[in-house]
Amino acid sequence: MRVDVLTLFPEAFAGPLDVSIIKRARDTGLLDLHLHDIREHATDRHRTVDDQPFGGGHGMVMKVDVLDAALQAAQAATEPPAHVIYLSPQGELLDDALVRELAAYPRLLLVAGRYEGVDERFVEHCADREVSVGDYILTGGELPAMVLIEAVARHLPGTLGAAASPREESFADGLLEHPQYTRPAEYRGWTVPDVLLSGHHAEIEKWKQEQRLRRTRRRRPDLLDD
Numbered sequence: 001m002r003v004d005v006l007t008l009f010p011e012a013f014a015g016p017l018d019v020s021i022i023k024r025a026r027d028t029g030l031l032d033l034h035l036h037d038i039r040e041h042a043t044d045r046h047r048t049v050d051d052q053p054f055g056g057g058h059g060m061v062m063k064v065d066v067l068d069a070a071l072q073a074a075q076a077a078t079e080p081p082a083h084v085i086y087l088s089p090q091g092e093l094l095d096d097a098l099v100r101e102l103a104a105y106p107r108l109l110l111v112a113g114r115y116e117g118v119d120e121r122f123v124e125h126c127a128d129r130e131v132s133v134g135d136y137i138l139t140g141g142e143l144p145a146m147v148l149i150e151a152v153a154r155h156l157p158g159t160l161g162a163a164a165s166p167r168e169e170s171f172a173d174g175l176l177e178h179p180q181y182t183r184p185a186e187y188r189g190w191t192v193p194d195v196l197l198s199g200h201h202a203e204i205e206k207w208k209q210e211q212r213l214r215r216t217r218r219r220r221p222d223l224l225d226d
């Protein structure tokens with residue numbers, strides 16, 4: 001999959017996307033990531049990317065002409081055209097189903113906004129969808145873009161270890177994970193559930209499934225409604 005990102009802070013993406021699964025996906029060519037600095041598409045000598053909102057109000061809004069120029073330049077380098085996603089708290093919430101849907105596109109183009117947001121005409125005419133990674137406000141769409149990239153990258157065929165599969169993990173069947181333990185079996189008097197040390201494979205599987213159901217019922221009953 002090719003992922004292009006439009007941002008005023010391309011340097012913010014160094015680090016998080018250079019380790020672990022994402023690093024391996026990039027090294028092996030499964031994930032082809034391209035960062036674009038929106039400011040390079042500003043046209044005046046001050047390299048302006050934002051302006052005051054029509055109708056008043058505090059803060060600044062990112063300019064539709066600059067964003068569109070950055071988008072057209074990025075789209076020109078990718079065939080077929082990418083599926084364009086604007087990251088914002090007003091978007092559709094990112095969940096496991098949406099991650100899987102997005103993982104099926106050959107090309108994604110993520111737009112990370114700053115300030116008080118982008119001119120709505122950009123969202124309306126240039127973005128295919130608006131996505132939120134959670135109900136909170138940050139200072140920009142960069143971290144949400146990285147969250148989306150990591151979540152999607154894990155679903156690209158070949159990105160995980162041979163044994164692991166995203167289907168085995170939380171949410172594939174709508175349940176939370178069971179608790180996990182490792183050695184030592186006792187630490188400061190804190191013990192591990194006996195069944196896990198019993199060696200009874202069927203009993204252990206039954207316990208894990210019960211724990212998953214119980215946790216989901218207690219912590220995320222909304223997941224059981226679906």
Ligand code: 9WO
Pocket residue numbers: 058059087088089112113114115116117118131132133134135136137138139140141144
């Ligand atoms: C709206 C607003 C209205 C009045 C005054 C200040 C205001 N700030 C915002 C606002 O939504 N700012 C956003 C900051 C604009 C887009 C980039 N920013 C952002 C993206 N914050 N949080 C996100 C985000 C994106 C996806 N998922 C979760 C959070």
